Amino acid sequence: MNQEQRIMQWIDGHREEILSFLQQLIRIPSVNPWFFDEPAPSKEKDLQEFLLRKLSGLGASTELWEPVADDLKPYEGMAGYYPGRDFTGRPNLAATFEPDAKGKSLLLFGHIDVVMAGSKWTVDPFEGKIADGKMYGRGTVDMKGGVAAMIMAIEAVVRSGFKPKGPVVVGTVVDEEAGGMGALDFIHHGYRTDACILTEPTSLTIAPLCRGILWGKIKVQGRSGHIEMPQADWKDGGAVDAIKKARYLLGRLDRLNEEWAVRKTHPYLSIPCQVHVAQLNAGEYPTSFANEAEIVFNAQYLPSERDEKLVGGNVKKELTDFLAAAAKEDPWLSEHPPEIEWLVDADCAETDASHPFVQTCVRSLKAIGEEGKIEGLGFHTDMGWPVNVGIPTVNFGPGDPSLAHHSDEFTPVDEVIQAVKMIAKTIVDWCGVEEA
CATH class of the missing domain: 3.30.70.360 (Alpha-Beta Plaits)
Incomplete structure (x- = not known):
């Protein structure tokens, strides 16, 4: 059995664990405080600390820090900068696997804040109920489904007995739903890789483009x-x-x-x-x-x-x-x-579809039985700042983006599993893996 087969077998054998992990993310209501009329304690820190424990347990070197608006003043007039924004109790998180490895590096990137639940739900928006092959909950689409998939993909590699030959950075940021200052701060903090998958929902298509709004x-x-x-x-x-x-x-x-x-x-x-x-x-x-x-x-x-x-x-x-x-x-x-x-x-950004990383992602997607379609996103994502500093970036994740922010938001559970497989396959093909 080769490397890829071992990893895919691990994913197939841990399907319930993968879905349970996504449910745990849904059950921490990390609603961006921008959506409350009165100041309210954010659960973003609770979620980031949960992810820190998870990633540390997998052997990653981790860093948790709160953005400081004054430190980002040099970006005034650019995407994501909002003077005076308070990030107390709202940290960013970076976890790096094999930081000293010499192979090509990869950033797995996503935001953990969600919009408020709103009204007219027929299920508990923070339960993660599964029914008829769908998981319901605020953030299942935007974008905890993608965050769960990228973390479980690197776990699949590690638990299968491998380590990547190039650094893999897992970055989870706050504040995308209110302007993207978390992503700006993450890049300002100095994280750089040879490529990036931003796990926004794309219905399992490769999206090397998002529009500005x-x-x-x-x-x-x-x-x-x-x-x-x-x-x-x-x-x-x-x-x-x-x-x-x-x-x-x-x-x-x-x-x-x-x-x-x-x-x-x-x-x-x-x-x-x-x-x-x-x-x-x-x-x-x-x-x-x-x-x-x-x-x-x-x-x-x-x-x-x-x-x-x-x-x-x-x-x-x-x-x-x-x-x-x-x-x-x-x-x-x-x-x-x-x-x-x-x-x-x-802001918006684009990576040329002919770039080797984009084509690597397309091949990874086809290898797990999907069409490997390339299409752009009509909405904003956090891909702008990685692209601005020279990191070729694609959006890829489970869930239909048109269902983001809806009542009864849901993601097909099979798409979550497929996303884990595609990202794990990309780690193998882009970074390379070897026996731990």
Whole structure:
């Protein structure tokens, strides 16, 4: 029996242990404190300490530390930096197997924070119930399923009697769900490898690309007036309906999206970048024209569009210029121009699909009986900072990403097992293994 067969046999023989480990992660509700109106103790530390004990027990050298926002000030204006953010009780964790080995190194990377459970669950969101081949729970998809898979993959190698010929670093970080400062801090801390698997959910496809995401709020000014009464021309002090002006801008956004649908595409993305309107807020009374309106939007951008700080400044300018041009064509808006308030800029990244590491991952996936499909992710992941410092990175993990943050979030348990096998196979093929 060769090395790979021994490792795969171990995984098949420890299926229940693998799923039990994921359940243990689900049962520690490591909800990012950003989701609470009032300060609440985070369980992120509890989860990281649980993982530290697990990884130390497998023989890894471990480091647990709390990010310090002031230490990251040199990254101001770049992805993941938020001044003054408090990480007390919210540590990052790194565990390194065979740190002095001379072979190619690999980072297995993931975040352990989750969004709050929310409402309308039909099962306990923090139990990890298994039914009909699916495990339910907050984080089964995003992304404790992937974290469990990557840790159990290195355990499969170690428990099968092998050690990697190159360093394998397991990195688990906090704060991805609120901007990615944990990943920035991990890279700032100095961890570097020859390649990285970020175990975000991909439904077991290889995703060497994620899109950037901009959240913004367009503020449209009007002038209040009695909605049931005749109004003078706005130049003479009459009312101006901010909702009507917002509708005009929405029409212009529709035209912009038609252009983007042709121009902002990528061969590994199934849908083009668009400016999606997510919220409309306007009006004060049923008897008054709206004094102001807000259009809250989500706009996506491609890695090729990043600015000099590796974020979405170029697309911000494009949208600001678009808004100014649209306003000039409307007499009221030309004198009362709408403004954009930027809320979030979540970065993006891409690794060339022809890179040897990407192709290694594809071969590993095919070797366990999967298609080995390559496709991009339409949403942000933490892959930006590894790529920014020269680490070729792919996203790969169990679970359908469209189910992330849903009530009754679930991952097929067979996908978790397949993810363990693929990652273990990649350790064998990329790093190499030898008898311990």
